[in-house]
Amino acid sequence: MTTSQVARAAVLPRAGRTRRSVPTGERVVGGVSQAVLIVCAVVVVLPFLWTIMSSFKTTNQVLNSPFSLPDRLHLENYANAWTQAGIGQFFANTLVVVGGALVLTMVMGSMCAYFLARFRFFGNRAVYLLMVAGLTFPIFLAIVPLFFILKGLGLLGTLPGLAITYSAFALPFTVFFMVPFFRALPASVTEAASLDGAGEWRTFFQVMVPMARPAIATLSILNFVGLWNQFLLPVALNPDQRKYVLTQGMAAFAGTAGYSIDFGALFAAVVMTIVPVLIVYLVFQRALSGSVVIGADK
Structure with missing residues (x-):
């Protein structure tokens, strides 16, 4: 076979290839999906960027020119929010409550889900259904019983009592999510x-x-976000202002100052409230991606 014949044989298959035609319906669905995703991203990202920008402004700049850039970076807003508004103390209280509740939820939820998934005993199905039913129970209906239970145990208005309550309401979702996962794991490993x-x-x-x-990792992200943003439980069960969590502190900061509120410090407090959630999400997302890769390699 000559050189020209070899070259012709290599070119012919390429020339014979035809580009796959995408159906019209698939193109329409793809375009609509991308448009919806872009709109959702704009709706979420723009308010967040506006909040960050406003955290570096004075109150006059926020009220008079809300969409303009700040004349300079007013970093004192963060210092005022941390000290004068008490965000530092609220932040520490929130870390104690949410951190304790998250650890307790993940440990107890994983153990409970493993037991329900791997062991057969009388009432197994009933216990699982009761745990799932806890997902449908509205929080506000449990406020009055919880108030008297925590008061009777001497935990009303304490950070440990609030952490235990947080964990109790996050436990059903954790068990509901983990039981199918443990059931799917091969029995040969155990x-x-x-x-x-x-x-x-x-x-x-x-x-x-x-x-x-x-x-x-997935449940840690979801539970952390839900516990971090919890508002109704601490308002009803944590009346001591020295032990306020961030949601209570932010509401008190925005509601007690009236028209004399420092909007720059308020937006700075909002940014400081959001940052830990983003950090936790990024950390656990990396752990989640690494776990999936390791499992695929094995």
Whole structure:
């Protein structure tokens, strides 16, 4: 075969290829989906950027020219929000409550879901359905009973009492999400761990929990956001102003000052409230992506 014949043989298959035609319906659906995503992104991102920009303005600039850039970066707004408005203390209280509730929820929820998914006993289905029913129970209906329960236990108006209450309301969703995940994991893994002499506790913490890292990471993000933004429970069960969480502190800061409110400091407080949620999301998103990659490699 000559050189020209080889070149012709290499070119012919390429020339014979035809571009795949995309159906009209698929193009329309794709275009509409992209347009909807762009609109949603604009609706979410623009207010966030406007809040950040306003946090560097004075009150006069916010009221007189709300959409213009600040004349300079008024970093004192963040200092005023942290000290004068008490955001620093509220921030610390929120970290204690949400951090404690998140750890308690993930540990207890994972153990409960593993037990319901892996062990068969009388009433297993009933317990699971009761946990799922907790998702439909409105929070405001439980305020009065919770008030008297926490008061009777001496936990009313305390950070541990609020953390336990947060965890109780986040537990049903965690169990509901984790039970199908544990059921989908292969039983051969637990059997192999049992043959190697591992007990139930060791099997759960050293075998099942690492395999459940994607679900744990996802639930940690969702639970953290929900607990961080909780407002009704702390308002009803945490009356001590020294122990306010961020949602209470922000409401008090915006509502007690009237027309003399420092809008620059208020927007700075809002930014400081949002940043921890973004950090947690980025950290757990990386852990989630790493877990998925590791599981695919195995």
